[in-house]
Amino acid sequence: MSEKSFRTVSREETIALGERLGETLRAGDVLVLTGDLGAGKTQLTKGIAAGMGVRGDVTSPTFTIEMVYEGAEMPLCHFDLYRLDDAEQLEDTGIFDVLGADGVCVIEWGEQFADEIGDARVDVFVTRLDDEAEPGEEPPREVRLVAHDVRGEGLLSAL
Ligand code: ADP
Ligand code: MG
Secondary structure (H helix, E strand, C coil), X not given: CEEEEEEECCHHHHHHHHHHHHHHCCCCCEEEEECCCCCCHHHHXXXXXXXXXXXXXXXXXXXXXXXXXXXXXXXXXXXXXCCCCCHHHHHHCCHHHHCCCCCEEEEECCHHHHHHHCCCCEEEEEEECHHXXXXXXXXXXXXXXXXXXXXXXXXXXHC
């Protein structure tokens, strides 16, 4: 297992980090994004989409659970599993048909299903560093990527 951490001080920097990540992703890659509400998971996903050549706006599919975007070379499947709480519901989303398929999967709130998703994933923890900001100011974010397999390690070292 290997990991890599980044620190961003603005929404724009988080998007730029996502873009670099998006340019590095390959078909079959799976990213599981974990962090509190408002941490920056969707901003990072906007960057990933831009890096993959997706045109148009990316928003969290909180109510639809899944959104598919056409990238320049492959699709981006964006999941938001916030409203799910058991593995049976996960099955119903159709996620297992697209995991590791011909596109990239970005899964918000997927941490609870790490076992079902398996090791062919990179965990991305997005955290507000509240201690590093004055009260009322927007804190910087830590974006920590953790790989669980050889491909994930390769992805991290390419960043
Ligand atoms: P999540 O999907 O994790 O619930 P969002 O990405 O939707 O969170 O929202 C993050 C919010 O925090 C946005 O309103 C964004 O403008 C703001 N923000 C401030 N600083 C940052 C930063 N460094 N990175 C990401 N978002 C930031
Ligand atoms: Mg979100």
